[in-house]
Amino acid sequence: PTGYPVYGDADQFFELTYPTTGLRRLLERCFGRLSGTKVAGAEHGVIRSETSFGGGKTHGLMAVYHLAKGARPANLAEFVDAKLLPADCQVTAVVADTLDPASGLETNGVRTHTIWGEIAAQLGPEAYAQVKANDEQRTAPGRATWERVFGDRPTIVIIDELASHLRQLVSSGDPETRRMAEAIPAFLKNLFELAAASPKVVVIITLATTADAFGKETDELSAMLDASEASYREVLADTQSVAGRVGTIVRPAEDAEIGEILKRRLFQ
Numbered sequence: 001p002t003g004y005p006v007y008g009d010a011d012q013f014f015e016l017t018y019p020t021t022g023l024r025r026l027l028e029r030c031f032g033r034l035s036g037t038k039v040a041g042a043e044h045g046v047i048r049s050e051t052s053f054g055g056g057k058t059h060g061l062m063a064v065y066h067l068a069k070g071a072r073p074a075n076l077a078e079f080v081d082a083k084l085l086p087a088d089c090q091v092t093a094v095v096a097d098t099l100d101p102a103s104g105l106e107t108n109g110v111r112t113h114t115i116w117g118e119i120a121a122q123l124g125p126e127a128y129a130q131v132k133a134n135d136e137q138r139t140a141p142g143r144a145t146w147e148r149v150f151g152d153r154p155t156i157v158i159i160d161e162l163a164s165h166l167r168q169l170v171s172s173g174d175p176e177t178r179r180m181a182e183a184i185p186a187f188l189k190n191l192f193e194l195a196a197a198s199p200k201v202v203v204i205i206t207l208a209t210t211a212d213a214f215g216k217e218t219d220e221l222s223a224m225l226d227a228s229e230a231s232y233r234e235v236l237a238d239t240q241s242v243a244g245r246v247g248t249i250v251r252p253a254e255d256a257e258i259g260e261i262l263k264r265r266l267f268q
Contacts, residue, residue: 007062010071017059019078026060027067027080030202034154035084045195047204057206061158064204065093068156086154092122093158096165101177114180115165116141116187119157120149127151138180140187146194150201157191159205 006012017023029047032039049057063079068091076082094115104111107121110128117135121128130148134141141149162184169181188205195203 010066010069011073013062013066014071014073014075014079017063017079023060023063024079026204027063028084030064030156030204031067031080031084031086033199033202034086034089034156036199037084039084045198045201045203046192047202049204049206058160061093061160061204061206064156065091065158089154089156090123090150091156091158092119093160094118094122095160097161097168099165099168101169101172101180102174114138115159115162115184116191119159123149123155138176138183140183140190143190143194146191147198150194150198152200154200155202157195157201157203159203162205 006016026047026049028039029044033043033045049060066073067080067085068089070089072082072085073079096115099105099115099118101113104113105118105121107118108124108128110117110121110125110132112118112121112128112135114135116131117128120131120135127149128135130145131141134145166181166184169184170178172178191203195201
């Protein structure tokens with residue numbers, strides 16, 4: 001990841017991060033599933049991270065990302081049992097509000113226009129080749145396609161800020177771009193079904209609630225759309241419904257832990 005050095009440097013990131021109960025639970029459930037260890041909650045292939053804005057959601061996602069990429073900080077034991085971490089793991093992370101359905105994103109030598117295209121492109125050219133047609137035609141890949149994308153390697157898929165991406169799609173003046181919004185529920189359903197069936201796949205998703213950064217956008221999205229776009233109001237409800245029916249929910253931090261989080265971040 002890029003940005004502030006503290007987030008890009010795994011050792012510094014974990015040194016300044018307080019191991020909240022929610023963060024430890026997230027890591028345990030995610031990597032416990034991939035390692036085949038019997039951990040409470042690890043039987044679910046889909047994990048939903050829920051909290052209000054500033055509650056540690058993105059911090060938890062970055063912790064998963066660093067460990068999946070092979071980081072092993074000196075204080076690893078504070079966060080997760082090293083035995084749960086797979087020797088080989090691939091991870092793809094999409095912050096959905098950075099996607100550009102019109103101009104596309106350049107990733108690993110290919111230009112993607114959909115969230116599923118970006119997920120596959122991050123895993124390499126061979127993975128993207130499996131969804132190339134779906135990306136170009138703006139149609140959701142099926143479960144069998146995702147199986148070919150991920151192959152036999154343990155895989156973590158992180159999707160953040162999906163509500164913002166939906167807003168971007170449905171507010172576009174381009175009919176083809178707006179049509180992509182209708183494919184989002186099918187995309188999630190197929191991806192979630194594979195994650196539920198395969199012990200080697202974990203999907204971590206954040207979808208705004210009323211208290212979240214895009215919660216207001218989520219709730220007001222329907223009101224933004226006029227009667228001629230009624231079908232797109234259904235897209236948001238369908239997306240929330242699909243995400244709400246599966247997986248396990250993790251709350252990154254409890255209110256009582258905020259003091260400890262600040263102490264570790266601000267003081268030596």
